[in-house]
Amino acid sequence: MKREMFPGDFLWGVATASYQIEGAYNEDGKGESIWDRFAHAPGKIKDGTTGDVACDHYHRYREDIALLKELGVNAYRFSVSWPRIFPCGKGEVNQKGLDFYDALVDELLKQGIKPLLTLYHWDLPQPLQFHGGWTNTDTVQAFLEYAMLLFKKLGDRVELWATFNEPWCISFLAHELGEHAPGIKDLRTALQVAHNVLVAHGKAVKAFRSENPSGKTGIVLNLYPVHPSSESEQDKEAAILSDCYRNRWFLDPVFKGEYPQELLSVYQKLYGDFAKDYESIQVACEKIDFLGVNYYSREVVSHDPKSILKSKTVKVEAKRTDMGWEIYPQGIQEILVRINREYGPIDLYVTENGAAFKDELKDGEIRDYERIDFLKEHFKNTYYAIQQGVPVKGYFVWSLMDNFEWAHGYSKRFGLFYVDYNDNLKRIPKESARWFKKFLNNEISLE
Numbered sequence: 001m002k003r004e005m006f007p008g009d010f011l012w013g014v015a016t017a018s019y020q021i022e023g024a025y026n027e028d029g030k031g032e033s034i035w036d037r038f039a040h041a042p043g044k045i046k047d048g049t050t051g052d053v054a055c056d057h058y059h060r061y062r063e064d065i066a067l068l069k070e071l072g073v074n075a076y077r078f079s080v081s082w083p084r085i086f087p088c089g090k091g092e093v094n095q096k097g098l099d100f101y102d103a104l105v106d107e108l109l110k111q112g113i114k115p116l117l118t119l120y121h122w123d124l125p126q127p128l129q130f131h132g133g134w135t136n137t138d139t140v141q142a143f144l145e146y147a148m149l150l151f152k153k154l155g156d157r158v159e160l161w162a163t164f165n166e167p168w169c170i171s172f173l174a175h176e177l178g179e180h181a182p183g184i185k186d187l188r189t190a191l192q193v194a195h196n197v198l199v200a201h202g203k204a205v206k207a208f209r210s211e212n213p214s215g216k217t218g219i220v221l222n223l224y225p226v227h228p229s230s231e232s233e234q235d236k237e238a239a240i241l242s243d244c245y246r247n248r249w250f251l252d253p254v255f256k257g258e259y260p261q262e263l264l265s266v267y268q269k270l271y272g273d274f275a276k277d278y279e280s281i282q283v284a285c286e287k288i289d290f291l292g293v294n295y296y297s298r299e300v301v302s303h304d305p306k307s308i309l310k311s312k313t314v315k316v317e318a319k320r321t322d323m324g325w326e327i328y329p330q331g332i333q334e335i336l337v338r339i340n341r342e343y344g345p346i347d348l349y350v351t352e353n354g355a356a357f358k359d360e361l362k363d364g365e366i367r368d369y370e371r372i373d374f375l376k377e378h379f380k381n382t383y384y385a386i387q388q389g390v391p392v393k394g395y396f397v398w399s400l401m402d403n404f405e406w407a408h409g410y411s412k413r414f415g416l417f418y419v420d421y422n423d424n425l426k427r428i429p430k431e432s433a434r435w436f437k438k439f440l441n442n443e444i445s446l447e
């Protein structure tokens with residue numbers, strides 16, 4: 001199975017995100033983001049690092065685009081740092097911030113690489129957080145102004161636009177579990193954030209249509225197959241509610257304009273007032289052109305009477321990545337086929353798939369054969385979905401290079417290129433980069 005067996009216009013790319021690679025956290029007029037503040041707070045990041053410098057992509061973007069060219073990709077997914085454009089979140093525009101993304105897009109196009117731009121990959125301007133962040137509908141309005149400015153400035157050259165990266169992480173991981181910025185631990189707040197982000201998504205898609213009818217908009221969701229640990233009714237019930245929490249809480253509003261009733265009723269029992277505020281999320285259901293699917297693993301659950309979802313994650317015996325995530329390649333096929341069956345027809349992009357492994361630099365080489373095997377199996381399972389008629393239009397490997405892995409700092413490496421943090425952030429191609437390049441050049445098969 002070679003690259004040429006995928007559709008001729010299939011996009012093969014890599015993905016990154018602004019806070020994870022750019023650095024220059026306070027340069028050229030950029031304002032503070034919630035991740036700048038969170039990373040600087042003691043104890044939030046496992047290795048005590050920050051994204052202040054990261055991979056210094058802000059200064060090295062031409063070098064990094066040369067790496068894309070070397071790989072032979074035809075697409076690149078990146079995100080824009082909102083506080084680099086609006087240091088205060090709204091109002092005054094930072095021209096140097098706009099200039100950076102203008103130059104980035106021009107260089108990509110010059111190298112024959114198609115950009116997929118993500119408007120929001122978690123780095124909210126901190127001044128907006130001072131006023132409640134995503135719990136405040138003023139932030140929805142500020143997001144629309146930010147989106148409209150970028151549509152105007154880059155819409156002539158960028159065709160593919162994603163509004164949000166992983167609303168599940170923006171809401172539940174960051175506001176219920178508290179593991180990401182701003183580090184709040186309150187389910188009611190998380191539900192309010194999820195709602196406002198979904199509203200912002202719908203309004204931005206509608207505004208985009210009016211501004212740029214030829215462009216294509218979508219949203220990026222992290223999706224997981226959720227399997228019961230047994231065939232018992234209770235475990236199957238646990239899987240249904242966990243699927244609502246992880247997947248359908250965002251899929252159903254975006255494609256059907258309603259929250260999944262099975263879980264909505266649980267929250268309505270918990271929060272009496274929930275109904276009147278959040279019963280309708282119709283506004284999120286603006287027709288989109290594509291869905292970005294971030295796939296990493298599956299979840300196996302069992303009944304748990306003590307939990308709100310009556311479910312708990314079960315750690316099954318399996319091969320795992322350095323993140324502890326089960327390696328489950330058939331899950332990418334399963335999720336793509338399901339989305340097409342239950343929410344299609346809709347163009348799908350695998351906007352992130354990749355793995356962290358304990359990559360070691362030895363004699364100038366990084367022999368990451370586990371990553372090659374991981375990608376090979378996920379590419380094959382993506383192809384099997386295409387063979388079943390699923391309109392998968394592209395695949396972006398996470399990530400181009402090792403970078404700031406959120407609460408894990410630099411301790412987890414996902415890159416095709418190794419970043420030597422002890423040697424001036426030097427980028428070194430891993431074996432997987434060489435393998436990917438050969439695959440893209442039709443030199444090798446996936447068998």
Ligand SMILES: OC[C@@H]1[C@@H](O)[C@H](O)[C@@H](O)c2nc(CNc3ccccc3)cn21
Binds near residue numbers: 017020165169222352
């Ligand atoms: O963790 C790897 C990547 C991360 O670097 C990206 O910025 C983000 O888009 C991303 N999403 C997932 C899947 N969701 C997730 C689950 C738990 C913690 C963080 C992310 C993995 N990844």
